[in-house]
Amino acid sequence: MSQSLPFKNAVDADTYQTFQTLLYKEARLLDHEEYDQWLAMLTDDIHYYMPVPARYLREEKKQAIKPLDANIFNDYKKQLELRIARFATNLVWSENPQNLINHSVSNIEVFPTDVEGEWNVLSVVTVLRSRLDGVEKRMVVSRNDIWRIEDNSLKLAKRNMLFNHAVVPDSNLNFFF
Amino acid sequence: MGVDVSKLVDNKTGRQSRSIFHEQDIYEQEQERIFGKCWLFLAHESQIPDPGDYFRTFMGEDEVLVIRQKDQSIKAFLNTCTHRGNRVCKADKGNAKHFTCSYHGWSFAADGALQSVPLEEDAYYNELDKSKFGLHPVCNVDSYKGLIFGNFDPEAPTLNDYLGDMKWYLDVWLDAMPEGTELIGTTQKVEYPVNWKLPVENACGDGYHIGWAHAGVMTVASSMNIESLSLGNTEVDSSTAMAGGGMNGHSIISSLDGQSGYAFYPDPSLPVSYLEENREAVISRLGETRGKQFWGSQINMTVFPNVQMLPGLNWFRVYHPKGPGKMEMWTWAMVDKEMSDELKQTVLDNVCRTFGAAGMFDNDDGENFAACTSQNRGLQTRQKDVYTNMGLGKEYSHPEMPGVISDGLVGEQNQRYFYRRWQEMMAAKDWSAVPNYNSLEEANATGGQN
Numbered sequence: 200m201s202q203s204l205p206f207k208n209a210v211d212a213d214t215y216q217t218f219q220t221l222l223y224k225e226a227r228l229l230d231h232e233e234y235d236q237w238l239a240m241l242t243d244d245i246h247y248y249m250p251v252p253a254r255y256l257r258e259e260k261k262q263a264i265k266p267l268d269a270n271i272f273n274d275y276k277k278q279l280e281l282r283i284a285r286f287a288t289n290l291v292w293s294e295n296p297q298n299l300i301n302h303s304v305s306n307i308e309v310f311p312t313d314v315e316g317e318w319n320v321l322s323v324v325t326v327l328r329s330r331l332d333g334v335e336k337r338m339v340v341s342r343n344d345i346w347r348i349e350d351n352s353l354k355l356a357k358r359n360m361l362f363n364h365a366v367v368p369d370s371n372l373n374f375f376f
Numbered sequence: 377m378g379v380d381v382s383k384l385v386d387n388k389t390g391r392q393s394r395s396i397f398h399e400q401d402i403y404e405q406e407q408e409r410i411f412g413k414c415w416l417f418l419a420h421e422s423q424i425p426d427p428g429d430y431f432r433t434f435m436g437e438d439e440v441l442v443i444r445q446k447d448q449s450i451k452a453f454l455n456t457c458t459h460r461g462n463r464v465c466k467a468d469k470g471n472a473k474h475f476t477c478s479y480h481g482w483s484f485a486a487d488g489a490l491q492s493v494p495l496e497e498d499a500y501y502n503e504l505d506k507s508k509f510g511l512h513p514v515c516n517v518d519s520y521k522g523l524i525f526g527n528f529d530p531e532a533p534t535l536n537d538y539l540g541d542m543k544w545y546l547d548v549w550l551d552a553m554p555e556g557t558e559l560i561g562t563t564q565k566v567e568y569p570v571n572w573k574l575p576v577e578n579a580c581g582d583g584y585h586i587g588w589a590h591a592g593v594m595t596v597a598s599s600m601n602i603e604s605l606s607l608g609n610t611e612v613d614s615s616t617a618m619a620g621g622g623m624n625g626h627s628i629i630s631s632l633d634g635q636s637g638y639a640f641y642p643d644p645s646l647p648v649s650y651l652e653e654n655r656e657a658v659i660s661r662l663g664e665t666r667g668k669q670f671w672g673s674q675i676n677m678t679v680f681p682n683v684q685m686l687p688g689l690n691w692f693r694v695y696h697p698k699g700p701g702k703m704e705m706w707t708w709a710m711v712d713k714e715m716s717d718e719l720k721q722t723v724l725d726n727v728c729r730t731f732g733a734a735g736m737f738d739n740d741d742g743e744n745f746a747a748c749t750s751q752n753r754g755l756q757t758r759q760k761d762v763y764t765n766m767g768l769g770k771e772y773s774h775p776e777m778p779g780v781i782s783d784g785l786v787g788e789q790n791q792r793y794f795y796r797r798w799q800e801m802m803a804a805k806d807w808s809a810v811p812n813y814n815s816l817e818e819a820n821a822t823g824g825q826n
């Protein structure tokens with residue numbers, strides 16, 4: 200006996216599951232530093248953006264958004280490729296031995312957009328990074344993505360992130376969220 | 377009395393005891409004798425332009441509130457309520473007419489005066505003398521060309537005297553353009569398990585580590601060849617690059633080519649054309665040497681104890697100590713006000729990509745500093761010494777450039793003078809016991825304790 204629920208999913212179950220699987224796959228590639236495969240999941244006009252968080256009083260919200268603002272990432276494909284090229288030199292001493300890292304993706308929501316073949320996908324990624332001698336760092340980032348069908352596959356076109364820490368808790372961010 | 381620091385640093389051999397990066401009692405003495413007595417950076421005037429604008433920061437471990445007054449002057453206060461000690465301001469920055477404590481509701485005006493107290497009549501019987509309970513002021517606040525500094529010691533020299541000959545170099549950035557500079561962007565804060573002195577000694581003089589510690593990013597991100605970095609020390613002379621120390625602990629290292637500050641921009645064309653458009657005007661303001669050789673070069677400047685600025689790479693940074701093994705690094709982009717918005721954005725993005733939280737250069741340094749700190753937890757390890765003895769005895773005087781000069785970006789002269797100043801401040805109970813020197817002759821005449 201099926202009862203229809205008083206809540207409507209924005210997309211059908213198939214679409215939702217497709218994006219869920221896609222985000223899990225992306226997380227796995229990032230865990231394993233499969234950066235070439237990760238780059239292939241991005242559109243050529245990818246914008247990967249994470250502003251620097253600040254704490255203002257609620258009534259001063261306007262303060263928080265300025266045209267010139269600092270960021271942790273404000274990268275297009277060229278800059279992402281540059282970061283990856285740096286890792287690939289094998290001269291980044293802090294990544295040797297390899298740091299153990301796990302990206303857990305949760306809170307996934309999928310919405311259609313006004314553009315045919317584009318979806319707005321929200322998620323939260325929790326990064327657990329095990330550093331030298333068992334030091335563990337945990338970082339939580341909210342992500343607001345645009346995914347687009349291109350070359351017959353789904354590609355990430357935009358990722359706006361919110362870094363949920365007022366002070367960055369690790370001495371390097373040699374990875375992606 | 378305090379800890380005897382006479383054996384902890386030896387400027388003649390470039391030796392430091394590792395205990396200075398570890399011991400709690402040494403750290404406490406730093407709070408008293410360095411952060412309690414030196415001029416400390418509070419904010420840039422551009423961050424608090426209007427009356428009521430405030431910025432929350434630290435002087436050592438003391439949290440302070442810097443506030444622009446109605447008459448445009450600037451005051452600073454300990455960010456602590458005079459009733460029971462709660463914080464009176466929790467935001468990073470903003471604009472306020474008054475600061476109301478969240479505990480019992482005492483409210484303070486922008487000039488620190490206690491303005492109102494809940495139940496003043498019913499509970500205090502109108503017997504509270506409000507004039508005695510204003511916020512505790514930082515006794516000295518002064519600015520140098522846009523940079524606001526505070527000092528807790530009423531006996532301290534003036535800011536102008538404190539900066540001394542270093543002003544000649546600071547002006548290469550602060551006074552190159554008629555409108556001066558501004559800090560842009562949200563404060564980028566990163567916590568490091570690091571003693572605060574290690575990043576200071578690094579950026580004050582350590583051109584040595586750049587080729588090796590940053591080998592990865594140097595391989596992929598350099599758009600210009602900085603001769604003075606790739607050459608060995610013996611092959612460079614002061615026409616290629618210099619280090620300037622002495623100067624009461626302040627210091628500079630600089631290339632002298634007038635454009636290598638932008639060597640780590642993937643495309644330096646926009647900043648380089650800005651440099652060349654303004655070069656003549658800067659030469660007429662600052663003279664040939666500073667306008668041609670310094671302005672636009674790769675430069676690291678340090679104001680003792682914890683401020684560093686790198687024009688070209690355009691970052692401005694202060695390190696806040698949080699215990700012997702922990703510090704918070706705050707970074708901004710500093711730009712000339714005259715720059716176009718497009719150039720400011722380019723500079724800001726480059727600061728973030730090179731020296732921000734995910735900055736490709738900064739992300740090489742943290743791990744090294746962290747281990748230079750944590751290894752000293754070992755009792756046997758910390759009884760060993762560490763050294764900054766490169767190029768000992770190669771210092772000289774220059775007819776035009778102030779301070780104690782050495783050749784090249786790769787050297788350890790400035791680190792030695794940083795630790796000499798650290799030792800002098802740590803040994804002195806008050807400012808009358810602190811030696812004053814800028815040049816090599818003065819530095820030699822005032823000795824340096826061993």
Ligand code: FES
Nearest residue numbers: 457459460477480
């Ligand atoms: S502690 Fe601030 S009002 Fe009581």
Ligand SMILES: [Fe+2]
Nearest residue numbers: 585589737741
């Ligand atoms: Fe470095």
